[in-house]
Amino acid sequence: MNSIDLALMGIKNLLRRKARTILTVLGVIIGTAAIVVMVSLGLGMNKAFEQQLEQYGSLTMIDIYNYRMYDIMPQDSSGSGTDQVYLDDDTVAMIESMDHVEFAIGFKRFDSKIYAGKYENYSNVKAVALDKLALMNIKLSQGVMPTAEGHYEALFGFQVAQNFYDPQSRNPYGNRPQVNIFEDKIELLPTSQYYEKRRPRGYILQPTGVTSETDWNYAWDIFMDYETFEKLKADFDRKNKIENGSGGTGGSTRKPKSNEKVNKYDEMKVSVDHVKNVQEVQDQIKAMGFEAYSLTDALENMKKTSAMIQAILGGIGAVSLFIAAIGITNTMVMSIYERTKEIGVMKVIGAQLKDIKRLFLFEASMLGFFGGLLGIAFSYGVSFIINSVISGMSGDSGYYGPQILSYIPAWLALLGLGFSTVIGLIAGYYPAVRATKLSALEAIRTE
Amino acid sequence: MSNLKEIIIEIKDLRKVYKIGTEKVVALNKIDLNIHKGEICCVLGTSGSGKSTLLNMMAGLEKPSRGTIQIKGEAIEKMNEKKLAKFRQKNIGFIFQSYNLMTALTALENVAMPLIFRGTPRNIREKVALKHLEMVGLKDRYKHRPTQMSGGQQQRVGIARAFVGSPEIIFADEPTGNLDTKTSIEIMHIMWKMAREKDQTIVIVTHDPEVALYADKVIHIRDGDIQSIENREEDDVMEKYIKPYEATYVKI
Incomplete structure (x- = not known):
């Protein structure tokens, strides 16, 4: 049949x-x-x-912090003989030499204040190497990435522009004023100090771009070039006779003694080529004595x-x-x-x-x-x-x-x-x- | 004359005993029988005589308790189900008392059924099936379903189905059992004619002596034993038995 x-x-x-x-x-x-x-x-x-x-955040990103620096030294601490580990350019280079690592980038956070006319806003400035920041492929909704050559060029998180308030108002946080960061004059003070009467002169920022609304990772940050900001900060401190280290909580710019290692960065991000390698790289970084986090833990x-x-x-x-x-x-x-x-x-x-x-x-x-x-x-x-x-x-x-x-x-x-x-x-x-x-x-x- | 022809069915020392509870019922006692190629055979007996049991064993539907049945030299009782199915497909046609047509299928599809199982391509099998429907006089009814046909017509479809694969042997189990006399005559006449034309062997089981008029060989069976075998000259059957018998009914 x-x-x-x-x-x-x-x-x-x-x-x-x-x-x-x-x-x-x-x-x-x-x-x-x-x-x-x-x-x-x-x-x-x-x-x-x-x-x-x-x-x-990206699944291939590892965040590194150095919270251990105030801890009693861990016994298994590895590294170059000293127990203390630091987030500096040497660390960046060391991590970048690891397998599967695409690049590593360091951030230094400074509490700052920005002004737009009568409005003000407390924001973090994250000082960073701009050429590396470009590698992170941060999505923008407006403008372009800042370049190192510009004077006080900055990338704004999209929430920053919305966080201005009027200190004179009776209800300063109720009615958020609309500030157009590209047209209004934006002035930066690299300190979070409160000024009762007259505030010192700040530095005029040139916002070049705003991050995309779909990405909340960088929503509240202002990114600036590391060297440029360092100079700005030093200039400000000198003019206003602020003693080293008292300018801001996060901004200790105390001059290092020669050969003494300091934390050039508060925070580092490491980009890994593939999700499956994240765990391996993360373990290596932890072995160096840093705290490292990635979303793979959560994902697993x-x-x-x-x-x-x-x-x-x-x-x-x-x-x-x-x-x-x-x-x-x-x-x-x-x-x-x-x-x-x-x-x-x-x-x-x-x-x-x-x-x-x-x-x-x-x-x-x-x-x-x-x-x-x-x-x-x-x-x-x-x-x-x-x-x-x-x-x-x-x-x-x-x-x-x-x-x-x-x-x-x-x-x-x-x-x-x-x-x-x-x-x-x-x-x-x-x-x-x-x-x-x-x-x-x-x-x-x-x- | 029939002795000159080859033996197609050879039954030796056949016995069948049924066990019903603890009691033994002898259906067939001791049967020895030869059927020759081209013979039209009639097993005549009352109900309970064992005639149906004999037919079932010849068709391989039941296993004998003892003895052998050889068809075309092959021992039927030794074959397994699979072999039997193959053997039946190739050599045997079957006509039932209650026609047993597939009600969902048309006359043509019913007739073509055995060819479907053989794997014959559709166009060929429909042609062959239509030819056989024509032989039984139902060519114009090929699209009708069994429910739209009379008993006589259904049995004619059944006959066409049995003959469609040109088997060497056709078994018929009380083919006229459900039909009136006039229709029975039609049916028997068709069967007789078709078998004669192609020299096919038919074994008919019946209790009706009038059906036996069409046979070359009548086997009288009673209580599991063959009482007598009546052989007729093949050439005489038409003239001596069929014609006079049919003449009495044609007038009606």
């Missing part, structure tokens, strides 16, 4: 018993949809995790949690598909009882055992296949509803972007379809074997 005839006969048989076929397929639809939607929720969660982490945990949730959700879905499989078996067994005579006649008039087996397996797998096909179409519908309705209810929270709850990639759809077909095939095996074992005599005797 050739396959096309067999397929036609099988489909005819299924169509002959419409009600039962539809009901069985319905079971498979629900089973497949359950498993696909459940897994899609898990995948959606994964995707949301990643999206969220992207908001916090989140992935573990989400894998577990996915397994549980998938398990729940699997139960419904299992029930659907029993439904297929039941339908096929019922079908055998009903068709006992027909099977017997077929055997007597020349059907081979394998023809009968194949016929029943085909019918069962078709129940699985069509159930799977419709189930996946149904899943896409459910997924769409979940994403549009539930996500819509929580509002389009700009901080994390639109939330994806259910995500069905093509591989999941194909897998679901294949799985339901195979389930149908397995569910049909017992009835098929049973059909071949029916005695032709018993079959034709049945009246």
Whole structure:
């Protein structure tokens, strides 16, 4: 018996018993949809995790701090003989020489004040090597990156412009004034000191760009060239006779004695070529005696949690598909009882055992296949509803972007379809074997 | 004359015992029988005589308790299910008392069924099936379904189905059992004619002595034993038995 005839006969048989076929397929639809939607929720969660982490920062970035410098020296401290470690250009060079490291960049933070006319604003100035800052590919919404040659050029975090307030106002933080940083005169004082009466003259900044609203990593910072800011700060301190080290909490610019190492930077960022190498690099940096953080730690945990949730959700879905499989078996067994005579006649008039087996397996797998096909179409519908309705209810929270709850990639759809077909095939095996074992005599005797 | 022809079915020392609970029921006691190629054979007996059991064993649907059945030199009782299915597909056609057509299929599809199992391509099998429907006089009804046909018409479709694969042997189990006399005559006449034309062997099991009029060999069976075997000259059957019998009914 050739396959096309067999397929036609099988489909005819299924169509002959419409009600039962539809009901069985319905079971498979629900089973497949359950498993696909459940897994899609898990995948959606994964995707949301990643999206969220992207908001916090790049997954290939490692942050380094030097909080240990005030600690009692750790016993296992490695390095160049001294127990103390510092974030300086030597460290930068050392880290950059590591495998998988693309570049390392240091930041020095200064508490500062900026003025725009009568409005003022406390902000961090982060002094940085501008050529390295360019490597970080910070997204801008306006303007360009500052260049080292410019006079007091600065990159503004997009929140900085919105944080001005009027100190004369009775409700200074209520009505935020609109300041256009590109047009208004922006004056910088490299100190967070409060001036009762007259404030000293500041330095006119030239904002060259604003960071993108989609990236909150640099929202409150002002980036300036390290050397330029150092000079500015020294100039300011000299003019206003501020003693070294008392200018700002974060801004200790105490002149180092010769050969004494100091922390040139408060903070460093290390860019790694690939997510999978982040952990390795991070461990090496920790071994040097620094505190190092990266989002891979969080990502690992989140992935573990989400894998577990996915397994549980998938398990729940699997139960419904299992029930659907029993439904297929039941339908096929019922079908055998009903068709006992027909099977017997077929055997007597020349059907081979394998023809009968194949016929029943085909019918069962078709129940699985069509159930799977419709189930996946149904899943896409459910997924769409979940994403549009539930996500819509929580509002389009700009901080994390639109939330994806259910995500069905093509591989999941194909897998679901294949799985339901195979389930149908397995569910049909017992009835098929049973059909071949029916005695032709018993079959034709049945009246 | 029939002795000159080759033996196609050879039954030796055949016995069948059913166990019903603790009791043993002897369906067939001791059967020895030879059927020759091209013979139209009738196994005649009352119900419970064991005639159906004999047919079932010849068709390989039941295993004998003892003895051998050789068809075309092959021992049927020793074959497994798979081999039997192959053997039936190749050599045997079957006509049932209650027609056993597939109700979902048209007359043409029903007739073509055995060819589907043989893997014959669609265009060829439909041509062959249509030819056989024409032989039984139902060419114009090829699209009808069994439910739209009378019993006689359904049995004619059944006959076409049995003959479609040109098997050497055709078994018929009470082919006229559900039909009135006039229709029975039509059916028997068609079967007789088709088998004669291609020199096919038919074994008919019946309780109706009038059906036996069409046979070359009538095997009277009673309580599991062959009582007598009546051999007729093949050339005489039409003139001596069939024509006079049919003449009495044609007038009606």
